[in-house]
């Protein structure tokens with residue numbers, strides 16, 4: 211089997227960082243998303259690149275009223291109450307026009323009409339599956355709400371892929387995911403510096419920074435499933451690398467960073483494995499053009515590997531084998547018709 215490039219994006223806007231930073235402090239990134247996402251979609255569309263957009267359910271809402279209508283029957287009872295977004299609803303505006311930090315239906319419509327893009331879930335409320343105080347029942351209710359708001363938007367039945375907030379993948383919740391129709395998830399892989407359940411330490415952080423520039427952890431590419439998974443099978447499509455945004459302070463090292471990622475992608479192409487690259491759209495919000503230029507170079511490297519080794523570009527659901535990969539026909543009559551439904 212040929213190797214594959216899988217791209218997944220954790221689309222969350224302020225919901226993903228609200229316990230760390232305020233809208234005011236993160237304003238530039240959160241507004242920059244509105245330039246960054248259309249640029250990414252333009253690149254993916256022009257160059258036939260597939261991607262999975264793991265989206266926080268809250269972002270589908272047209273209005274705050276609409277959002278509240280979809281609230282789950284059980285809310286998370288984290289020991290640390292500041293983790294719950296339901297405690298902070300007074301900070302949320304009426305709709306996307308008045309509050310572009312908490313709503314994104316217009317961006318989601320652009321994603322949905324771009325060929326080869328899969329809309330997955332990043333849970334309804336940016337749910338933390340390993341935090342103390344929450345339960346499997348609450349997670350189930352959260353995924354039910356995500357499906358319900360997605361369905362209202364026209365995506366619900368097709369949400370087959372999940373990315374766990376803060377990469378907190380909890381193996382004990384696999385039954386819940388199966389029940390809710392999830393087929394593919396992204397773990398952080400077994401490496402000690404990336405494992406989800408381990409406590410964060412300065413050593414882990416330092417290793418990951420080093421690993422962005424030098425092949426400290428190797429290629430972290432995963433084997434491709436050889437058989438089609440059973441109807442209720444959950445497939446891990448583990449992350450291989452985080453695409454760090456352009457940072458002026460580290461720009462002198464960008465050639466090294468590029469070589470590091472290109473090396474890992476090449477290894478995956480040569481060995482028939484999956485190279486899974488991920489980031490948050492808001493990471494590109496600060497320096498969208500420089501970050502896009504870097505991504506375009508990576509896409510160029512992938513195209514070389516496609517020619518040389520037949521490397522494919524797949525969504526998470528396609529890489530898991532749960533859905534058929536559909537080669538993009540350049541003459542597709544309507545962009546909406548070419549979606550992975």
Ligand SMILES: [Zn+2]
Nearest residue numbers: 220226375376
């Ligand atoms: Zn997140």
